Amino acid sequence: MIKLTINGQPQTFEGDAEMPLLWYLRDEKDMTGTKFGCGMALCGACTVHIDGRPARSCMTPMRSVDGASISTIEAAEEDRIGAAVQAAWIEEQAPQCGYCQSGQVMSAIALLKEKPSPTDEDIDAAMSGNICRCAAYPRIRQAIHRAAREIK
Amino acid sequence: MSIKHSLTESSEGFRLNRRQFLGGLGALTLAVGFGGRIAVAAEGSLQAGEFVPNAFIRIDKDGFVTVISSYLEMGQGTFTGLATLAAEELDITPEQLKVVGSPADAEKYMNPVLAAGGFKVQGTGGSTAMAGAWTTMRKAAASARAMLLQAAANTWKVPVTELQVKDGIVSHTSGKQGSYGEFIDSASALPLPADDQISLKDKSTYTRVGKADGMMRVDIPDKVNGKAIFTQDIKLPGMLVAVIAHPPRKFAKVASVDKTAAMKIPGVEAVLAIPGDNIIQGGVAVLAKNTWIAKKGRDALTITWDESTGSREDSEALFTEYKKLAATRGLEVGNKGQQVEEAPDGGKVIEAVFELPYLAHSPMEPMNALVEITDDGAHLWNGEQWHTADQAAMAKELGLAPEKVTVTQLYAGGSFGRRACPMSDYIIEATRIAKIAKQNGVTGPVKLVWMREEDVGGLFYRPMTVHNNRIVLNADGSVASWRWRVVGQSFFPTPEDQVDSGLMEGTHELPYAIDNMLVEQHLYQGDIPVSWLRSVGHTHTALVGEVLIDEIAAFSGKDPYQYRRALLAEHPRFLKVLDLVAEKANWNSPLPQGKNGERRARGIAIRESFGTVVAQVAEVTVRADNTYKVDKVYCAVDCGQVINPVNIASQVEGGVGFGMSFLRQQITLKGGVVQQTNFNNYPALRINEAPAVETFMVDSSNPPTGIGEPGVPPTVPAVLNAISAITGKFIRRMPLGAHVQA
Amino acid sequence: MKVLKWILLIGVVVAVVLGGMVIWTKVAPQGDDPVSPIAGIPHDMPDTMTRGEYLTRAADCFACHSPVEGKMLSGGRPFKLPFGTIYATNLTPDPETGIGNMSDEAFIAAVRDGIGSKGHEYPAMPYTKYSQLSTQDVLDIKAYLMSVEPVNKPTPESDLIFPFNQRWGMALWNAVFFENHRYEADEEKSDEWNRGAYLASALAHCGECHTPRNIGYATKSREYMAGTKVQGWKAFNTTSDGTYGIGDWSDEQLRSYLTTGHAPGRSSASGPMAEVVELSLQYMTDSDIDALMAYLRAVDPSLGGSETAVNTSPDSLKNATAVLPNSTSSQQRGKMLFEGDCAGCHQWDGQGRQTKYASLKGSSAANDSEALAVTQVILNGTSISIGERHEYMPGFGSIYSDSDVAALANYVVSHFGGKDGIVTAEDVAETRAQGE
């Protein structure tokens, strides 16, 4: 049996340990904020935090999250930085179709937790794994800078 | 879509028709609950006490307004545009409204602009939503307001002219106040105002339309907290997820399938052979209780494909074939003046053959659709872009009358045209799977989910093309004549002796003053289906046209901006946009030079598409290692009346980024097998390559024109022109890749 | 360079021909059959397996004799040697194209003596090692092969340049380089060590890849397991050398690597080694893994031709985190590619997030200045299946230019290994061509 916490809630799982965390969240926990985009850790749409580190849940098997603590977009607003990122995203009107945005927000939170005032270069390093086919990139960049100002 | 639309100042073309003014809204309202679960409630009858003056507006007893969108929200801000128009005419705040997707109904929700172009459907495409809604939605809201005011006037027994509305509160000079909600009952009893009695606000009194803070995107809050519901997110009781194995060689048939291993996986409910046809590939579908199990089951199948069937298309061979065709006369699409055979003294002949690849849409949300077959009909849940066409295709697949098929519209995680497939391929596939499942005793709704591999390999690509151009230049650099031949498949099924307006758009209608111009078309009837991709024919014709204009200018050493100005002298609208972008980009002052052997230049391009004129200047750096970076793109736009400037800027930024992906993308086939599978070999622009984009809008009072697509076409030529300015080499084959030729 | 190699090779062949005349007699088999517990199956073999299957796994017949796509053991996999291409044969019991009609004697001759149905085999078939096997083990393997589903599939003709296309030449080669004798236990050493030696040498033939070869294509005994390039990959130094080999690996790391293809804090197997783990090593029992480890620990340290000293904490990684590199690099291009396509999985600190196989910190591959394995996986991706688990990385070869692959490979080596990568676009082109 795999034990983990999701957004602070303890959970147990007894199914196929090879199932990626993504499908557990989406199909079993009905937490559909975390998106499926590529299934190969290439696009970032499925980004969650595992023990505080951003990770692509589409390639993270359940067996590897035994004992882990997961946080997802659904709980982002409970976090000070998360809330600031979401607010900045709205202020900058960043999303277009929105499908990549849960992942973008989760990656941005991870970045700002580590570096509260990131440079453009830092943004490139931390955010380039998140594809946005709508190419909302200029606004995403602005929104990260805005959130950085807010959390000062 | 390739709809040539001309919008006039007159609103006559967009009268609300009778059915649009009705009660009896057989609507399905979508309510999104916490945790991303979705509840769908069929509303055969209206909520008690709602005021429904027409098919686009509903107002409840609290004065809360529901705006019904007949268009899909796939990222273009359509819902917000509609909300802006409704809020403007109703004088309500963003907090007092929500936008929901409409059901499929061709009569009520026909897209007026598409219909004028010959596509009598309810659909979203061709950047037509705002153009279509500009009159419809404003009138719908204004008539609601007029009725509510009349009702208030009747209640308070005061002249209607003495009433005012602000933030959804009706007030009278006497101090009487009340919300819209108080008057909905009496408003419902009033006669509908005649179409010509509806008066719309004057532009000078706008408080929301055209204002940067007029209306924030209504869909964004739910898109930053994970609550927005896409087709991928829908889960219904008893629903099964279907993951399909498509034939590697496109349209090959299944010879045999060993499903033993798949059926052993707990949770796999059925393995079904799905016959293909010339629209859907068919294959073997695995139905399971969740997506992972279905995928695992699919991967566990051992399928033998009938090697004697299926496509043998090979893109490299096709280019050779196309180039041969391109050397021969084609169907005349446009012919002005006379072609000049030989270059005049001091002149030159430019022979330029361009090769442009197939492109996949690859929206962020891979294709999917949820189908439920009921006893007497069927229901579709989808990020629905092509409502009534998909409805008809689905009905046909099931042998039902179209009205027996109902549609719930959801958000789409991008589409770029993929969800408006003219053949409704993925809808038919989902329906066929559900149908065959039912025949095999597997009941319940079925959600078809394409993995990214099925999405990239899922055909209906932007067609590959060869463009053969012969341009004769006079000694002074002016164009003596230009012959432009396009070889490709038609975007929309078209017989060989007819012009495909999609394939050819932006060729013969070039605004440039070129007296002698001949445009020809060769249609190739291949077995790899194609369809429109965001900005359609302009994705290739803008590239060819605008790169050639630079090459022409270069012959006589003219500045490409000034050369374009001269050719556009008769077109003030174009000139305004071109001058605006040149001014903002500081075209006339030199670009700061790069360091470490970097070389920099600007490139310019302009294109009208979907009624909108966009000019762009790209600043590009070529590094010492011959890689390049697009540093910044300046854009100028004339899209008529601006409804939501922030959204326009956002769409143009997105258009630039979408176009820039073309620099590295291609779909190739070998022996009928698509070579690309996922973002590792079909790359998309990432943030570290994304340029800064600045957008400037021309002030205009013309009716709004499109904005979802027009940002795309000028980007690639502007970038290529900048690169050519640096390297002195003209680029003729896409994708360019990550490096330029030294 | 290439021309020189050929001239040398031809020279060697001539020398071999002359030398062979003199020492013809050496080829006759020598020694007694080794016996259990050194040969045969381990005591803890699960009863779900037959003796033959276990030994076939241990001898890793699957890797070479299975096609890239198609039925296991049906042959056809090409081996590109410096002097042409040869193909693995069909080992299924198909009478026409497989081993269905082969007598026990013929099978033994093929496995141990290098004499196949067409005459002398090329030493890509490790008969030079299999010659150490006991007769019983060879017959058990045959019994297993005879039990799999027959596949009718002819083996393609080899395509070698003269004089290498002359199979009789191999007789001469054998005369010089082939000692045909059974495994002889070292009485000084424990049974465990001897079992390990039998596994590593006679069955798994580790040295065939991990030992540098001399100019005559024979393994150099003095550099046994010291690491070399093979088939466009690098087989790393697996001697007990602390700096260059596996001497500093913990037991846990070594065991994990052998059984799952990943050593925490060290390397992940990719390419041919991933295949070895996937098709062979993961099936070995605990006692056999113990034996293998005991044997490997005792291999004499040797530097060989490999200069790959693994730096498990290069300066560039000191401040790196999951999210940010926190270091400067002059390799802008490589860094840019890494941040886009790679960082999401491997992460800047090299921990690897989704899967531990994605960790690059401490990896031999990322510490190899030539970055052979890194180049290969960038181009073609890699995958490994352990039990139910399927780990994979997609390739990027079709969208990266040769110079981009080189830039990325060099960046990986510098960031994760603290080494100066020396990959050039030409090297990448060569690797690419080899894979086609």
Ligand code: FES
């Ligand atoms: S879905 Fe996980 S990275 Fe794309």
Ligand code: FES
């Ligand atoms: S907003 Fe559409 S993919 Fe990013």
